[in-house]
Structure formats: C-alpha cells, structure tokens
Amino acid sequence: MLAGSELQSLRDEIEAIDRELLQLIRRRMERVEKVATWKIKAAFPFRDHQREELVLQRVRGAAVEYGLDAHAIESLYRQIMEMSISHQQAYVQALDDVPLRVAYQGVEGSYSHLTAQRRYAQRRSGCLLSGFESVLEVAETVRSGAADVGLLPIENSTAGSINDTYDVLAEGGLAINAEVVSQVRHCLITLPGATLEGLRQVISHPQALWQCDAFLKTVPWIKAVAEFDTAGSARKVKESGDPTLAAVASESAAEMLGLAVLRKGIQTQAENATRFVEVAIEASPCPADKPCKTSLVVVLDKDPVTLGEVLTHFGRRGIGLTKLESRPISTSAWKYRFYLDVDVHANAAKMTEALADIRPLTAELRLLGTYPRAEPSAADG
Secondary structure, three states, X not given: XXXXXHHHHHHHHHHHHHHHHHHHHHHHHHHHHHHHHHHHHHOOEOOOXXXXXXXXXXXXXXXXXXXXXXXXXXXXXXXXXXXXXXXXXXXXXXXXOOOEEEEEEOOOOOHHHHHHHHHHOOOOOOEEEEEEOOHHHHHHHHHHOOOOEEEEEEEEOOOEEOHHHHHHHHOOXXXXXXXXXXXXXXXXXXXOOOOOOOOOEEEEOHHHHHHOHHHHHOOOOOEEEEOOOHXXXXXXXXXXXXXXXXXXXXXXXXXXXOOEEEEEOOOOOOOOEEEEEEEEOOOOOOOOOOOEEXXXXXXXXXXXXXXXXXXXXXXXXOOOEEEEXXXXXOOOOOOEEEEEEEOXXXXXXXXXXXXXXXXXXXXXXXXXXXXXXXXXXXXXX
C-alpha cells in the first residue's frame, strides 16, 4: 500500500495534469473564437458536420494508438465540440457589430449556400450562415427569430417554380425584402477513378435532376434518385465509397469533398438560373427610385370572379406582370391562391389605385413585399 505522502504526490501530479488539460481547452476556445471570426467574414456556415466527423475519426485513431478506449474518447470529444459550438455562439452574440444570421436550405457547397456566401460575404459586420434540410425549416427558423433572414429558392429558368417556397409564403409571417438570381452550372460528380459507363445511380435534389433531364436521357443505364440537396448528395457519394454512384452538384462541392468532376455543364439550358428570395419577419423599405418588383398573394372572392378581371386593373394602368403562379388551397377543394409579381413599387400611385379596385374582388389580398429587381450574376459552381 502506498504511503500517504506518495499517494498525495501522485494526486498532485494528476491535479497538475488536469490544470494543463484545462489550459489546453482554454487555448482551444481561443482558436474557436478566431475560427468564428473568419467564418463571419467569409460567410461560411457556422457548423461544419463534415469537419466534425473528420476530427472524430482522427481522435478515434489516436486513441487506439495511445491504448485508450476509443468509444470513451469519442464521447469526450463530442462534448468538447459541443462546448466549442456554444462558446462560438456566446462569442458572436457578444460582438459589438452582431453579424447577420442567415438561414438557407441545403449544406455547405449547395447552390443556396454559394448564393448566400456571395450575397452576404461583403457585409461590414459579417454574417453567420446556417443550413437546413428543408425550405419549411428555414421559414420556421426566421419566424422564430433564430435567424434574421432566410434565403429561399423560388423558381428556376429550366424547371420552373419551387412550390415549397410558395407554400411557406402562403402561411404568412414573412416578407420578401430582396431577390437574387444565380446562374447554375451542374456537374456530374463521382469518386476519383469512376467512369460514366460504370455508373448505375445518380442522386440529387429533384429540381437539379429535372434541370439535367436532357443529359440524363443520354445515359439510360444510370437511374436518377431524388435527394434533399445537391451538395448533400455529393457528400453521400463520398461517404458511400461506391464507384457506381454519382451526384449532380456544383464543382465547388466536388472540390470541397475531394471528388471528381466527370462532366461539367450538364444542365439542359446553358443559361440555367435560379431565383432566390430573401425573407424576414419585417419588411425593409425599398427606395422608390430603383427598378423594383412587388409580390402579392390573391385569393378570388366567393362570387364568380375571373382572374382576368383582376389582371385587367393592372394592365390598363400599364403595370407589367412578371410572374403568375397558382397553388391549391388545401382546405378548399378546387380553390386556388395566386401569386403575382408586378414591375412597380407598392407605393406608386397607379399601384395603390389598382389595389383599391381589386380588393373588393378578392377574399384575400396580401402584399409580400417590394424589393429591388435583381440581375443575373456569375455562375455558381
């Protein structure tokens, strides 16, 4: 049995090691703050699940090398990473210039992420990007106040309207404050060394697959399967290790994951573009002297009223209609909600007159927002 002085000496050594561990954790938190600062400036997602998995893989391997319990060490590091995320959040919230919190649909490397990065990266106080699996989750995050704005895809020049976005706008509580148009260049992404002839399945967001329909018809031996996201599909290819599996995604996603680009520009239309809308709880003022759009929702009155009657009030005042979309109202069979984009400011005299004439014809008339008209930007990917 150890003498009391020897036992105390060992305990003192353990306590000294514990202090060293705490100092190392403190140093880790300091580096975490620097990472947060960089991500805010560069408009990178706050949480990188792929990076976390790589860290855990490395830790498990090191644990085995040092003769430690790999499972216990992984659990410890998961807690350390959660502590790091919490520390980052507290650090960001304490900044004098709080960055804009932006929610988008998809993961890092997706077209939504690339568009958000391009739009918000130059903000003086930076931005904090968070990706979500669905459009609905983005909308709910903004409505709850957990994000300041959400960036949602609303239509594609090849595949048409994105109904999920129209449906969340119908639920209310969100205003459109801006639009962004991004050129989209799709790539066929595989594991390095894979061949076109050896592929058997390609996965991606259904919109992306639709936009590449002409190319996919030329490779009938490859089955197209829908997934929730383009970059997420590329990640599945990486994780699968299957050379027969491919994804339709951006070149940026391939570079990020170390995958091969088997074919570039496989979209059917060379000028393929996606329009995104920025949504928030409160509407932002739009300068009256800028070319702008106004989006509104119309449900016709119960009395027999044609959509043509409503549109006539815009047409005879010279108000251009740039978009018309209809979506079924789930609570009323064969009844529809119409979404209109018009080429005028909501406060323009001719617009206020038109709305006054239309209102008696509708069961619902709601302005979604007036915002500057966007021009197509450089290709994403």
